[in-house]
Amino acid sequence: YTARSIRVSSAEFANANKQADPKVVRAIRASCARIRKFHKKQIEKSWSYREKGVTLGQSIKPIHSAGIYVPGGLAAYPSSVLMNAIPARIAGVKRIVMTTPTPLGVINPHVLVAAQIAEVDEVYKIGGAQAVAALAYGTKSIKPVDKIVGPGNAFVAQAKRQVFGKVDIDMIAGPSEILVLADSGADHRLIAADLLSQAEHDENAYLILVTTSRQIADKVQKELRRQAETLDRRLIIEKCLAKNSYAFIVKSLSEGFDIANRFAPEHMELIIKNARRYVNRVDNAGAIFVGPWTPEAVGDYGAGPNHVLPTGGTARFFSPLGVYDFMKRTSVVSFDQKGLKSIAKVVTTLAKDEGLSAHARAVEMRFKK
The missing domain is CATH 3.40.50.1980 (Nitrogenase molybdenum iron protein domain)
Incomplete structure (x- = not known):
């Protein structure tokens, strides 16, 4: 060029x-x-x-x-x-x-x-x-x-x-992440499909399933392999599944939320009964996708909220774009004579305590004749 x-x-x-x-x-x-x-x-x-x-x-x-x-x-x-x-x-x-x-x-x-x-x-x-x-x-x-x-x-x-x-x-954006919290009533096919939607981004993406049901975990594992074979980016997906796919079986949803909040995922799906009731249990996530009819993919393209999200656990302190x-933001400060007089003692006392006499003098001079 x-x-x-x-x-x-x-x-x-x-x-x-x-x-x-x-x-x-x-x-x-x-x-x-x-x-x-x-x-x-x-x-x-x-x-x-x-x-x-x-x-x-x-x-x-x-x-x-x-x-x-x-x-x-x-x-x-x-x-x-x-x-x-x-x-x-x-x-x-x-x-x-x-x-x-x-x-x-x-x-x-x-x-x-x-x-x-x-x-x-x-x-x-x-x-x-x-x-x-x-x-x-x-x-x-x-x-x-x-x-x-x-x-x-x-x-x-x-x-x-x-x-x-x-x-x-x-x-600083890292590899994509998705964490799905599911109970025993979740559809394992939907969970697998949603996990794979992030696997096709990058072989270094993270796919996390947290579930109260061992049966769901087993079904999802098999379904991931089955669906991966039919997808265009199969080679990338298979590398991702081999490197960074994990399942956690927990005793309760409360334990599941604890794990999710520590991971602070970029994308978090709640595929559990009465999912909306649990949204406030999520402290750390880039975006929360609530219920089985809200696949993460809708957030990437058509929902409305931004898909530029914190990764690598930074959802603990970063927000979506x-x-x-x-x-x-710029602070705007305006005092008249009476206003300054009302706070002069506070300012000069603290300035002198910190050894900054010029600060104190800048206030005191305004009241000297």
């Missing part, structure tokens, strides 16, 4: 629209509408309150620019475009830049269509750690951004870790 051709042109966008499957485009638009509807609920507003002679508040504004990394090596992910770009646009980010790898020099047309629908401003044909570096530090062709979001491989994750501080990042990730 040259400095000019590395950016996707209007002609390339037009060509992508011609090549795109109309059914897929309709699905992208439908998914986009649901994602927008959900994320608009996350909009925060500035606020303030008054005391005697004092006004305190918080100014909430969007960051100026954001870079979204969209994987594109082994597969194309238009859904990742939507999940990363839409919250940024709703937040009010003025400049949204997308980078994506281009094997054989071509971007999947559905990825470009998704970028248009999600109102991405600039798209560049670059991937890997070098894309993260370009977004963080800038090049002759790509202006730097304030924040980088989006999943990638181990090299992308490490690059994001290293540029954090120069720019903000969303999180959202509008709030593209906002910054």
